[in-house]
């Protein structure tokens with residue numbers, strides 16, 4: 001697989017929204033292929049493209065990527081989109097990378113356990129105790145963000161960057177899953193600031209008609 005422009009395989013309300021949001025904010029010319037979640041079951045041939053069967057899947061020329069935050073980082077560097085990123089010599093560069101890596105490994109991962117064991121799994125395999133442990137785990141990992149947003153509007157350099165896209169997706173997803181009830185007022189306000197951006201508003205509904213989150217009759221077995 002090789003493409004002549006950035007191409008994203010996307011499912012509504014999934015991590016591929018990070019990459020889609022970044023592409024839109026950057027104003028790049030891109031293609032998006034909408035799929036029903038989970039694509040490894042619902043999109044014939046998808047695993048021969050992306051052996052993991054997950055979203056996002058991203059191709060640009062000879063480059064193929066499957067990590068949502070890494071795709072955002074790639075776009076900043078490859079397309080020199082530093083209005084949405086920080087250069088290595090910037091004093092907050094370490095912080096910027098820390099937020100980027102934290103967004104998925106620390107913030108999104110526990111959410112997936114909550115969703116899996118309350119929603120994806122058939123009734124007899126649900127694990128309320130596991131879901132509750134990881135709900136608390138997620139809320140505890142927001143402490144750094146709570147503190148950071150006390151006197152800031154954005155994560156780095158007093159401006160919107162892909163770090164906000166990456167962390168913002170975790171907050172948006174958490175809110176959709178009912179975890180937002182425990183967000184602090186400053187984190188709530190931050191999330192509102194992010195999701196009101198025109199680029200987010202434009203891309204957020206893409207693929208909605210194929211989303212089992214919006215249309216429960218589309219659910220297929222997850223395990």
Ligand SMILES: N[C@@H](CCC(=O)N[C@@H](CS)C(=O)NCC(=O)O)C(=O)O
Nearest residue numbers: 014015038054055056066067068104
């Ligand atoms: N760390 C990866 C995780 C990718 C991932 O697990 N995506 C989920 C959707 S949010 C997925 O495709 N799940 C469906 C499956 O595992 O079949 C990233 O940041 O993109």
